Amino acid sequence: MKRLGSNNRYEDSYQILLANREDELETKIGTGPPKMPLILDGIAVVVGKHVLLGNKTNTDLIGGRYFNKCYPVIVGGKLNSSFDTPQDNDGHGTHILSTDGGNSIANTSGFGGLLWSGQVKIQDLLMVLSLTLLHDRSQLEPAPWLWSFLAKLSSTTIKKMRGLQLPLSQTQRIRLQRAFEKLQSLSSKANSDASVTVADTIPVNYEDAFLKGHGTTDLNGELVATVCGVVERINKLVYVRGLRARYKPEVGDIVVGRVVEVAQKRWRLEINFSQDAVLMLSSMNMPDGIQRRRTALDELNMRGIFEENDVVCAEVRNFQHDGSLQLQARSQKYGKLEKGQLLIVDPYLVKKSKSHFHHLEHFGIDLILGRNGFIWVGEHVETRDSMAVDQANSSEQSMVLEEKNQTHTPLEMRQNICRTANAVRVLSTLGFSMDADLIMETVELSSSLKIDIHDMLGSEFHVLVAEREAERRSLMGKRRR
């Protein structure tokens, strides 16, 4: 391992590492000026005369590093000293203003204004690009080529990301490709599903009046995307939906959330939004069903209703003035969810529909599609009549619960729950919108083909589901005509 700083040349380094673990990019990216070593995911490739970085040093470089100007870059050893280390005091890497599908990540600093850091919520970022350019200061070229290079880099990554993370055999790959092409051709809006990366021009008819939405900006008279994602058009509004965007709530949405905190007269729920949503004690029905003022005793017994880590179903009531969300759970169908499993998918896959609560009678299970991407699959629970819970009876209640603990879900219902959950997982991997009918069809497909529950997560079933969906949509299209 050579020391690049050994001849005392001070070098600028901007580091962009690929944190999305797509490999094989080194074969695809040959663009950009020479003398630029690429570090992809800890695998270094030498370009020009620069150093080959082996595994050990790369492990320090992953996650993004910050090289201050005017300090020699030491490669080949553990980077620990605060001057020579590429880390800042918090152990974060390259500090740049960060974007998270349009939201901002706290605790990052703007330095150099080059790219993303994404240490805090790294899983929300599309990718953290960390590319070390180690070269002489004199050879540092201005940023524009870097932008175009990065745009190309990100576009290849996006294309890879859209590919499934499944090992597909050759025939399976071809079949899947065909199914997707068919679906694309059937899509009524022709160009609207164009995926774009940062700095791509959005195809728009400039004569028509259109509104520039999120993720777009006007650059030199052209409409250019500022995030990586998919172009969506609604009437005259053109915006770019980030691929890993957070949930965007609307009043009246049904959401499923997890309690993170029991605070004064309210619960805080995590719902895949930029802030935690608030469920006021007064927005919750009391267990005894009586409409009354919440007393101090009620406040002390909040944990008896919802505890930390409980899964709760509620409805969006309104937005507070500071942008946070308020929920209400006044109806019997809302409340704590037990005896099942929670699945997390991308929020944009759950579209607004008439009903988000589905009781699949045939299987005896409940399916709740939260618009924030949390989907609950569990045993069917009859909407409870108000139970009388006195303080004196609370011990009795806990006894009843203990007895309930002994009785597990019956095997057949559990199998149905697992099948439905796997169907949701398959649809989410394929990127199809979640719809109760679609989920049911997928489950029926799997049981009719006698596919083992676990094999539903295999590549063959994914291909089958994609083909089936393509067929179904083409049939629907024909019926319309």
Next chain:
Amino acid sequence: MVGLSVGEKHFIQGGIAQDLRSDGRKRLTYRPIYVETGVIPQAHGSERVRLGATDVIASVKAELGKPSALQPDKGKIAIYVDCSPTAAPMFEVVFALAGRGGEELSTELSLALQRCLLGGKSGAGAGIDPASLVVVEGKVCWDLYIDGLVISSEGICSMPLPLLLSNTGIPKVDVEAETKGDDQPEVSISDEEFLQFDTSGIPVVVTITKVGRHYIVDATSEEESQMCSAVSISVNRKGHICGVTKRGGAGLDPSIILDMISVAKHASEQLINKLASEIAAAEASEEES
């Protein structure tokens, strides 16, 4: 790691008791393992393994070096596992507060792997035979550096090692001239010929997690939050136990450990076969491309 509500925990425990886990697996079924070989072209052998959300890259580099004076007929092997800070949020948080959180796990994994692969002090029972690494006794030997990098981790990651080593091709070495005494002999490293490594003795690490009264392998992070305790057992192809590590949790009755060992032996056979087929497939696809 996200917390789980009481209802969900109960559901998971019930599933394990009924031999039907949340994603439909049986208790002793592994999730699909994806293997790609040759991810690091500069290394002599490398592999990337994905199991659920756990992603590990391993590589082997071989360099010529001098054998130690105490063991002149053996080569040297160094194993090191590193957990990258992006691997799991927990590494990140501890890192910011005090020391490096990932380092503890790194050292733990490295030590565990060293023990099961390198055997005891005298070299007995080693998975890799160091004697096969010697070139010229007393003078030149191969130094193997086995590095693992955990890119993302979900729960306890115990990556099976045979993978990376099977892909290693050590270049064949020709000794040029005979020298006497203490002179260093000249060796030329052939670029063309490679000696494949003998991987039949290499063990596989199986982590058995006890939840309630049952044992599962390949626990997801939700299932792991329910565990009483977990034991990692490395078993080789012949069914011999090469290492046992208890990974935290409640105390165990010795009979339970023996029980777990027998379960591990059973599970390891399936795993070894599965890995062998995956490696073969990965190598075949690599040759195609």
